[in-house]
Amino acid sequence: MAGSATSSGLVVSYGVMETDLDIVTAVLGNQPGAFARLLGRHQRMVWHIIVRMVHQADDADELAQETFLQVYRNLPQFRFESALSTWICQVAFSVARRFLAKKRLPIETGDDEGDPLDLVPDESNLEEGFADAELFQHVATAMAGLSPVQRTILTLFHLDELPIEEIAQITGSPIGTVKSYLFRARARLRAELHEKAGVSA
């Protein structure tokens, strides 16, 4: 990858600051290497979304490729109403969502085992119950039990450090719904880890 993204939406490429407008203009003008730069800049985030949504590396590979093909085809319609990264993430999210819908897999629901708020303990200390590596392994396992949307939102918020407003734009959900997903997903993780700590104690 020739550049690194900054939080302001700029990319430092060979010492030159490249804005969304610069890169879109370069791709639409068929400048050599322009789409490769766009790809290098956004592939990590697209991968995170797809892989968290579909959970299978083979499917994720195909869907991430499909995302960038759609980005290439639809870039002339990009109107700069959001950051380019947000728009690309929206495409990735909708590609993954359509894939899950086509396979009739659940997208949003994951609370089959009741309200996680009924299960969270009043007092617990996970640090005492587990060693770090063990705790992280249990978090990863518990995350697999969340719904695709909850997993994706948790990853975008905690790993990619996106603000809730941007996650709402990407997922096409109201801000309150994103907050609710975050809230319930974290509470479910805590309840499940507490349960595991109780079993292993």
Next chain:
Amino acid sequence: MNPNDPTSIEQHPEWAAQQAALSHAGKSGTCAERDYRSIYAGIIAAPLPALPNDFAVRVLARIENLAESAGPERWLMWILGLAMAVGSVVFAGPMLFESLGPLAQRFDSPWPVMAAAVACVVVLVDRAAGLRWTANRG
């Protein structure tokens, strides 16, 4: 609690613990806060399948193929679009010109109205056929 109501969520003590864990580092705070701090670290450390090394190469190859296969298709669309434009100008043009007649009288020459009619037809054909002659694409 209404799950879609942010104010309702924000009043929940569990939400307060989640937020406190985001803003305070270290081992201080309530049990819930410490639990959430561990959980956040776990989410960040959770293994993700790695992006394949040749991912970018494969995407760029598919895009090159797409651009190549789109060439003849684009030519065909151009020819069809041109035929539609000529047809529209030949058949619809006189009608359009007639209906715009009163406007033409405001000018010394009929050419501005005729040029505007042709431009309108071209834009309409462009939009209808998705040719993007009028879009900013090289």
